[in-house]
Amino acid sequence: MLSIRRLYKIGNGPSSSHTMGPSNATKYIISHYADATYFEVTLFGSLALTGKGHLTDVIISKIFGDRKHKIIFDYSTIKEHPNTMVYKIYRNDILIDEVTIVSIGGGLISIEGVKEEDEIEVYPHKNFNEIKSYCLENNISLIDYIDRFERDGIRDYIEEIYKVMIDSIERGLKKEGVLPGKLRVSRKAKEIYSRVIPEERSSRREKRLISAFAFASAEENASGGEVVTAPTCGSCGIIPSLVKYYEEQGYSHKEIIDAMMVAGLIGLIVSQNASISGAECGCQAEIGTASSMGAAFVSYLKGKNINAIERAAEIAMEHCLGLTCDPVDGYVQIPCIERNAIGALRAIEASTLTEFIGDTISKISFDVVVDTMYETGKDLNKVYRETSIGGLAKKYIGDKR
Ligand code: SF4
The missing domain is CATH 3.30.1330.90 (D-3-phosphoglycerate dehydrogenase; domain 3)
Incomplete structure (x- = not known):
């Protein structure tokens, strides 16, 4: 890979x-x-x-x-x-x-x-199963694996990525008004963030913060701002929102960078074995992949083992299967921005679910769900693959409800 x-x-x-x-x-x-x-x-x-x-x-x-x-x-x-x-x-x-x-x-x-x-291959393995077998045989973690094979300078590169992600959130949290384009969608990140109060129940506060961060980055994207593909622009809010939230929860910068690399490996597996393009496979390929990356990010941070990380990534993708891409009027706004917040919250839920069901090996591997996503995407009617002639894009009637 x-x-x-x-x-x-x-x-x-x-x-x-x-x-x-x-x-x-x-x-x-x-x-x-x-x-x-x-x-x-x-x-x-x-x-x-x-x-x-x-x-x-x-x-x-x-x-x-x-x-x-x-x-x-x-x-x-x-x-x-x-x-x-x-x-x-x-x-x-x-x-x-x-x-x-x-x-x-x-x-x-x-x-x-x-x-x-x-396009030079750096990893000798082509999917999660091969990577996992190698890690287990050599008794190393996923981050050891990445450090062993990645190109020189990868950590400096991820630092740059980190900065752009955080900047996109900070810019987005300050802005008000409507996004470019004729839909006149209002920016919401600042408002969501302004309602965060310390006394709020911790799980609600967590959701509010993560949503504000995901909206901020996705709104920056929708207005042509600088963002990071994670794995795409349309899904660019999920990983940054988790990065910012968990760093604020006290995880060290090194832990955050490591978790971003593990998330990157998950996204890479999807992009090399299937697709991360909404035009090719629908939104399951974009938000689905970003949610899997996010689930791996959270699981890695929480110190879970390789089976639990795989399972979390698999769960996050599995429950996005069939998700269509139907951006209204071709703008990356409806349903894209909200979908980033939902994807980030789903990533945490997928990781949490592995704690409830145990980290035994799942009957569905990550590689199988990636393959299924690809096949499902190819089978999706083309109107649901970023054409804006089906789904919400077709049914949208503006403010005339
Ligand atoms: S709906 Fe389409 S354009 Fe919007 S985030 Fe999903 S894949 Fe990207």
């Missing part, structure tokens, strides 16, 4: 697959065709159908800057991957190349016929 660096990426929202991916793709094209005089980009599938709401064209134009270009939304041609872009590159009116790039989720891109530098 690849490095955890491949999963946690810093960038601007609102969507890792619809803004960060196209932004990275455009940067790649510019850097490889510096002497081109004109570019034509065609967006297909989900990128075409929800590109306006996700600001895909805005970010592509911003990256091209003064360079002459045209963006075409092709709503009808079906490509193998729902997030496909084709770049036609011209020099003095002559077509010199055509490059197909797929935005595969989490801001990552796959360029037809090209292998990128950060």
Whole structure:
């Protein structure tokens, strides 16, 4: 498997697959065709159908800057991957190349016929079961495992990720007003946070704080702020909310960084064996994966063994199976923002549930639930895979209720 660096990426929202991916793709094209005089980009599938709401064209134009270009939304041609872009590159009116790039989720891109530098495998194992067997045979923990195989500098990199996550929450907690776009969704993080009172029952207080933090980060994402894909922009609020909450509960900074790496490993397993893209597999691939990462994060912090960590991650994903992606008007706002808070709370509940049912080996392994999520995602009717033509997006009637 690849490095955890491949999963946690810093960038601007609102969507890792619809803004960060196209932004990275455009940067790649510019850097490889510096002497081109004109570019034509065609967006297909989900990128075409929800590109306006996700600001895909805005970010592509911003990256091209003064360079002459045209963006075409092709709503009808079906490509193998729902997030496909084709770049036609011209020099003095002559077509010199055509490059197909797929935005595969989490801001990552796959360029037809090209292998990128950060695609070097660092882990010799390909799924959780193989990793667990190795850890048990060598009597090491998951964090020992990560430290043994990861690329140099990973801890410095995670420190950077940590800072961006915390900053996104702190910015989000200060802002008021409505989010960009015609839905006119009000920001809620600040208000939720303002209602936190010390006398409140501790479990309610915990929920309120975590919700405020998750909303803050997700609202920053929805307004184009800087966030971390964890594993995507749409699901960027879950891990930061847990990071901030548990650090405030007195866990050491080192414990938090370690838990973020364990969570990253879980997300990596999903991204390498299935998908973290809502356009490919629905929201179960985004919020479901983030909830699994969160469940592993909490379980690791609480000192649970590898079976309990696996079980918590499995439970969190299992009960997201079938979760559709139907962002209203293509904005990463409804249902996305609330879903981040729910996903963070679910992560804690999944971890807590392992205490009630014991940490014996589950009949359903994490790898099986990941595989099931992938198959379920592929079977989902395409209207529920980030097209904004089904589900809530279709039924939404605004304030006319
Ligand atoms: S519904 Fe879920 S998968 Fe779809 S854009 Fe929102 S957060 Fe992402």
